[in-house]
Amino acid sequence: MSAVAVSVFVFLFLIVTVLGFAAARWRKADLNSLDEWGLGGRGFGTFIAWFLIGGDLYTAYTFIAVPATLYAGSSVGFFAVPYTIVVYPLIFLFLPRLWSVSHRHGYVTPADFVQGRYGSKTLALAVALTGILATAPYIALQLVGIQSVLEVAGFGGSGGWFVKDLPLFIAFAVLAAYTYSSGLRAPALIAFVKDVLIYVVIIVAVIYLPSQLGGWGHIFSATNDSFTQFNSDNADAIAAGQASPKGMIPPPTLHWAYASLALGSALALFMYPHSVTGVLSTRNRGVIRRNAALLPAYSFLLGLLALLGFVAVAAGVKVAGNPPNPQLAVPQLFENEFPPWFAGVGYAAIAIGALVPAAIMSIAAANLFTRNIYRAYFRPDATPSEEAQVSKIASLLVKVGALVFVLALSRSFAINLQLLGGVWILQTFPAIVVGLYTRWFHRWAVLAGWAAGMLYGTWTAYGVASPTQAHFGGPLASFPGTDTKVYIAAVAFGINVLVTIVLTLVLRAMKVDPGEDQTHWDDYSADVDDENVAAEIDPRARVHA
């Protein structure tokens, strides 16, 4: 990488660092409570929320991994687009209810809601642990995203592991420091820079690159030719199951796979603690609904970005690694095709793009730990400032864990776990979303359904082999009793719901104590200006009043 690209990259990174620390002074407030540190004062309007939630849901890893799957010839890779279409109507319908009940009762995490709704610390703990387990590898993958960029950019010499990963350490230390000091305000402010950079890079890429490569029509046909060539060259290996056939459009056998990946991922997305954190930081219900109509702009961007995978194929991009690592395709495309200074902007966009979600995810995981483990089990009388302090430290530990993960364990292990994370997090859907509408489900039935879904999903994912991996070979498995491939999370979810319904009938018939529900039906449509709903909740008020 040229000196120009390095300078541009470092300059943009420095701007973001200054912003991250300055964020502590933005919308100035006492940061010694979770409402302020962990939810940015619950006061973000439409504009800020658009950047924050957009920056939160469309992570650097997404920007690396989605085009990588298309580059590698996975015909279901484009499911990311229907997935992000389906998710917004669901957000429009479900999340305002979660916002309302959380606002009225001062809930900070999804597990807080579960605890209040079902009166069960155990069920809340299950939801909290699932959230932390699913989020941790996701943070690790943000660091993998940064690593991919640094690797292609040729940062960090060829010395020992310390020198090689020094830039990652620096990026990580900076991230940890400003998240600690500024809380959710830091990613909210940085998200502006990140998204402007990403939009500029993608728009330039989808206009400039095709003009260099003979237009979109040529890119699609060149990709098609390349995949057809691969399939005929490797016909024997494909027939023997040692290689996967490549394609651009899913064949009829993969229709269910494509649709179930889209739906399962959409349902899982807003169960992730970091999405809930983003949503709860908004000022009122209208902000969430307005954003459900505005956020699809990011889906458009994601779709264009995904197609860069084909652009890389058409441009003849070769990636390093053995076996070749398709995740390097987009950074390598930038390196090959852009002038150095703009390649620097592109690298910065991806690296900064990793910092925003990594910060929000670590805050969300830390809040879960503080509220649903530390306070629930160890310090029921923790003061707001103690909670904030514990969360700050927990957010550091979560990030250190993610760093160790990436450096000490293999990258594919992090990817496997993130795959499992999607399967796991979807199992909290009955407790949270169904709980927003009805208390009919019995708390122990929800817990049993969750356990069944977790076990089935983990076991099935473990058993999936691919040409390169014996276990965790992919997100698809045969639907029980058929040959049709579907998303594992969707089947696990079906089992979860089935177990929950059957056991609810049994437990209700046996008149087992269903637990106390501290919420009222009216709480689910409460908005600011209503009685008992402050524009900004007083963090010192007793929460479970």
Next chain:
Amino acid sequence: MSHDSPAPTRRPSTGLWALIIVILLPAVVLPLWVPLYDKTDPTLFGFPFFFWFQFALILVSAALTATAYGLSQLGGRRGEGSVR
């Protein structure tokens, strides 16, 4: 539903919400109906149908969600979607 509702204005206007759900339904169903768009032709600006149709769906679903938002505002403080 509970009997001790504090004010009649809080009762959800069911008809409006049924309409909103009907409006949002295509945004969920169409993207999942893969056989509908699983083809190369007709192409648009060099994009196979499979790809440009899904881009078009993004615009359609954004428009539908915006309409739903407008309707939820109409319901004003009376509906489930009281947004103020």
